[in-house]
Amino acid sequence: MTETSETSETSETSVSTTDLVILGGGSGGYACALRAAQLGLSVVLVEKDKLGGTCLHRGCIPTKALLQASEVADAARNGHQFGVKSTLEGIDMGGVNKYKDGVVAKMFKGLQGLVASRGISYVEGSGKFVAPNAVDVDVDGQRYTGRSIVLATGSYAKSLPDLEIGGRFITSDQALNLDYVPDRVVVLGGGVIGVEFASVWRSFGAEVTVVEALPRLVPAEDDFCSKQLERAFRRRGITSKTGVRFTGATQSDSGVTVSLESGEQLEADLLLVAVGRGPNTADAGYAEAGVAMDRGFVLTDNRLRTNLAGVYALGDIVPGLQLAHRGFAQGIFLAEDIAGRTPAPIDEDGIPRVTYCEPQVASVGLTEALAKDRHGDIETIIYDLAGNGRSQILQTKGAIKLVRAKNGPVVGVHMVGDRVGELVGEAQLIVNWDAYPDDVAALVHAHPTQNEALGEAHLALAGKPLHAHG
Numbered sequence: 424m425t426e427t428s429e430t431s432e433t434s435e436t437s438v439s440t441t442d443l444v445i446l447g448g449g450s451g452g453y454a455c456a457l458r459a460a461q462l463g464l465s466v467v468l469v470e471k472d473k474l475g476g477t478c479l480h481r482g483c484i485p486t487k488a489l490l491q492a493s494e495v496a497d498a499a500r501n502g503h504q505f506g507v508k509s510t511l512e513g514i515d516m517g518g519v520n521k522y523k524d525g526v527v528a529k530m531f532k533g534l535q536g537l538v539a540s541r542g543i544s545y546v547e548g549s550g551k552f553v554a555p556n557a558v559d560v561d562v563d564g565q566r567y568t569g570r571s572i573v574l575a576t577g578s579y580a581k582s583l584p585d586l587e588i589g590g591r592f593i594t595s596d597q598a599l600n601l602d603y604v605p606d607r608v609v610v611l612g613g614g615v616i617g618v619e620f621a622s623v624w625r626s627f628g629a630e631v632t633v634v635e636a637l638p639r640l641v642p643a644e645d646d647f648c649s650k651q652l653e654r655a656f657r658r659r660g661i662t663s664k665t666g667v668r669f670t671g672a673t674q675s676d677s678g679v680t681v682s683l684e685s686g687e688q689l690e691a692d693l694l695l696v697a698v699g700r701g702p703n704t705a706d707a708g709y710a711e712a713g714v715a716m717d718r719g720f721v722l723t724d725n726r727l728r729t730n731l732a733g734v735y736a737l738g739d740i741v742p743g744l745q746l747a748h749r750g751f752a753q754g755i756f757l758a759e760d761i762a763g764r765t766p767a768p769i770d771e772d773g774i775p776r777v778t779y780c781e782p783q784v785a786s787v788g789l790t791e792a793l794a795k796d797r798h799g800d801i802e803t804i805i806y807d808l809a810g811n812g813r814s815q816i817l818q819t820k821g822a823i824k825l826v827r828a829k830n831g832p833v834v835g836v837h838m839v840g841d842r843v844g845e846l847v848g849e850a851q852l853i854v855n856w857d858a859y860p861d862d863v864a865a866l867v868h869a870h871p872t873q874n875e876a877l878g879e880a881h882l883a884l885a886g887k888p889l890h891a892h893g
């Protein structure tokens with residue numbers, strides 16, 4: 424492994440050869456760079472916008488800051504439930520944005536310092552993959568050659584045909600920076616991003632309608648989660664229109680009109696288009712250089728190798744869950760693989776998923792439907808959070824569903840309720856370590872925690888329920 428880069432000059436461009444060139448400095452790209460540098464590889468990291476990518480600047484972190492502000496708003500509004508005299512006077516979006524931007528700025532600074540301290544060559548500019556070992560960067564006109572190349576250019580917010588983003592038609596990119604709270608919003612798309620924004624705006628006082636073409640909200644989750652969430656949203660006054668197609672929208676100075684296949688028209692101030700994320704691969708030269716692709720996504724094997732020798736891909740451009748921690752894990756995996764450490768491939772089924780709306784949805788492993796396909800005979804149990812002390816203290820409703828292969832290990836954990844995202848750490852150990860209900864039932868959980876609910880659910884699945892009714 425070389426630790427230094429050699430540089431030579433050609434007549435037109437200068438050429439640097441390094442162990443690893445990474446195109447894109449988002450969650451996956453920078454994690455790969457940090458781990459590779461730690462393992463002694465020389466690394467060039469090319470980023471055209473901001474180090475940290477979608478997650479830090481337009482995704483996970485700013486949305487979770489908005490959700491935190493919305494939790495504070497709900498706490499102020501609902502103080503009476505706890506005997507606390509509080510009222511919600513209103514939302515100061517200037518203040519909310521200042522808090523959110525402060526969190527992002529602090530993490531951005533920390534990340535920049537980390538990358539600089541690891542001896543990574545950070546190149547600002549738009550890169551183009553021009554050959555299996557080369558990336559050209561527009562700003563400095565340099566060609567960076569690497570013994571290995573990792574493609575990590577991430578994703579963008581998609582829209583629908585004939586629905587051009589602009590004005591009152593927005594995506595999450597604009598929604599994150601609104602300087603006012605809309606009175607009425609239509610959210611097109613009931614997936615993770617759609618329901619998170621629906622939740623924020625409702626807590627901030629808006630009337631919210633979520634339109635989803637599939638029959639249920641969070642359609643990638645077990646349908647138990649969808650039912651729980653839809654019920655909770657109804658209680659919160661969020662309208663969900665599922666199984667209904669959007670047919671068009673118009674906008675004027677005063678608002679938007681959204682038309683549905685049912686003939687219904689919805690009036691609102693804004694239309695949030697949250698219909699998924701497309702891979703950022705069109706302008707980066709991949710197809711031209713011969714990378715095998717499918718509908719814009721880069722195809723890889725389970726070791727993240729593309730069809731070209733020495734060229735790998737990770738994160739949102741590779742089909743699968745579009746989550747930051749998947750990208751981080753893939754980045755670390757690739758760095759170790761390229762450094763010759765032969766890590767085990769990542770088990771995609773074992774990646775935890777959290778939707779941070781109120782109430783939260785958290786899961787890991789197989790849904791009931793998938794478990795039936797894979798294991799045939801299965802068993803499930805639903806444990807209601809009504810039996811859990813901490814959940815009652817929080818005044819949250821919700822439940823935990825476990826799925827196990829018949830007489831086998833737990834293969835899926837699905838949870839809905841306040842703060843259940845924090846339980847996914849235990850859930851992922853259970854699923855990824857192939858635990859049996861008896862294994863978990865034997866573990867003592869601290870009281871009163873919500874983790875106890877996981878313990879109790881496993882007690883029930885092991886045939887010895889304690890605080891379970893009915």
Ligand SMILES: Cc1cc2nc3c(=O)[nH]c(=O)nc-3n(C[C@H](O)[C@H](O)[C@H](O)COP(=O)(O)OP(=O)(O)OC[C@H]3O[C@@H](n4cnc5c(N)ncnc54)[C@H](O)[C@@H]3O)c2cc1C
Pocket residue numbers: 446447448449450451452469470471472473474475476477478479481482483484486487548549550551575576577578595616703706707737738739740745746747748749750779
């Ligand atoms: C609103 C929202 C909320 C989200 N919330 C969560 C969450 O709570 N939890 C979670 O796990 N995930 C969340 N995600 C998803 C998460 O942000 C992504 O899965 C993750 O950022 C993907 O990482 P990546 O490295 O593949 O790509 P990205 O983070 O998109 O990074 C790709 C980088 O490549 C750069 N780039 C692109 N083309 C070029 C080029 N030609 N040259 C140089 N640089 C280039 C881009 O500027 C970008 O910085 C959220 C996403 C959104 C939009």
